[in-house]
Amino acid sequence: MLFFVIMGALIGAFFVFFLFLVVSAFAPDLSKVITPVVISVLKDVAGPVAAGFGGAIAGAVCSYLFQRKIEREKETKADISAIHKSSIHLMMKLNELYSIKKHNIYPSLEHKLRFLDISKIPSAPNITDRVDPRVIDVALSVKDALTIDTIYLAEARYRACFENFINRNSGLDEYRASVKQSGLGREGGHTIKELYRVVGEGQLVALHMMTEQMIEVLDETLQSLNQAVTLLNDMVAIKYKGQDVVGLRFDITENEKYLVKSPPPHFNVESLVAFLRRFDEP
Missing domain, CATH: 1.20.1330 (f41 fragment of flagellin, N-terminal domain)
Structure with a gap:
């Protein structure tokens, strides 16, 4: 249960982050509020890092679910x-x-x-x-x-x-x-x-x-x-x-x-x- 709570929080955070990047790219008014330097750092640095972490989290979740499936099959047998x-x-x-x-x-x-x-x-x-x-x-x-x-x-x-x-x-x-x-x-x-x-x-x-x-x-x-x-x-x-x-x-x-x-x-x-x-x- 704790594993799913943590994974859910991280996935939600990354989702919000990427949603923010998408909105900032198509919303000029929002870009004016945030300095170009911050936008650039978020896109060029934070974006790739977040993508890497997101992929690792997705892999961990899939691996966990697959392992649980195997364990359930063994328990059933x-x-x-x-x-x-x-x-x-x-x-x-x-x-x-x-x-x-x-x-x-x-x-x-x-x-x-x-x-x-x-x-x-x-x-x-x-x-x-x-x-x-x-x-x-x-x-x-x-x-x-x-x-x-x-x-x-x-x-x-x-x-x-x-x-x-x-x-x-x-x-x-x-x-x-x-x-x-x-x-x-x-x-x-x-x-x-x-x-x-x-x-x-x-x-x-x-x-x-x-x-x-x-x-x-x-x-x-x-x-x-x-x-x-x-x-x-x-x-x-x-x-x-x-x-x-x-x-x-x-x-x-x-x-x-x-x-x-x-x-x-x-x-x-x-x-x-x-x-x-x-x-x-x-």
Whole structure:
């Protein structure tokens, strides 16, 4: 801003000076007021010097504007690259959770005892990097706070997913250890009544609660990640409208059914407790 103020003042001063020379050349009355010596000095000395300075100033302004254009183009390319990389980053996380739900959870969702039917789940995330913070500046430039909130919520939920996987796996290990220690696990198939009498109500209810919390957080994370990817692409369309910048679009048709919220369990905590306590009756 200061650069343009100074340049504007100098250019204005030179413009006024040359305008004065032009007026003095065509206005005899003005020439009579100013001595011929002053007029001669202004034309022969000050004029060429001012012209030289004017050319230098014009060159400086053009050079500055050209450099600014190059810098803006670099910034635009960097912003677009950050958005595209962030979209791919979030999509990789989304696909990872799609795969977990598809192979480890989805086949057991309709099972009455799905908290026992769902096996252990990979507890180490494959994607540990985070979204490029530059995306925040891009979102702020278009006053898009929703995209920022959604991205960071999705990232937090992604981490929470694996924390829940770890907790549930630990609970499942304890349950299996109890069953194995009783000798029941070596006998092949066993009923829920036999399991209840071996591991007790507390362990079964705890495993049920951990499993349902895991499924709920997974569903919320899938929704948040999908929304974050969509909002990022929409932001590209808004910020770079008319600039021939294409946002990334991912085909999720094949995995759309895994975005749907999981059906509620056959048992809630109260009904499961009531169901298990029936085995206490003689």
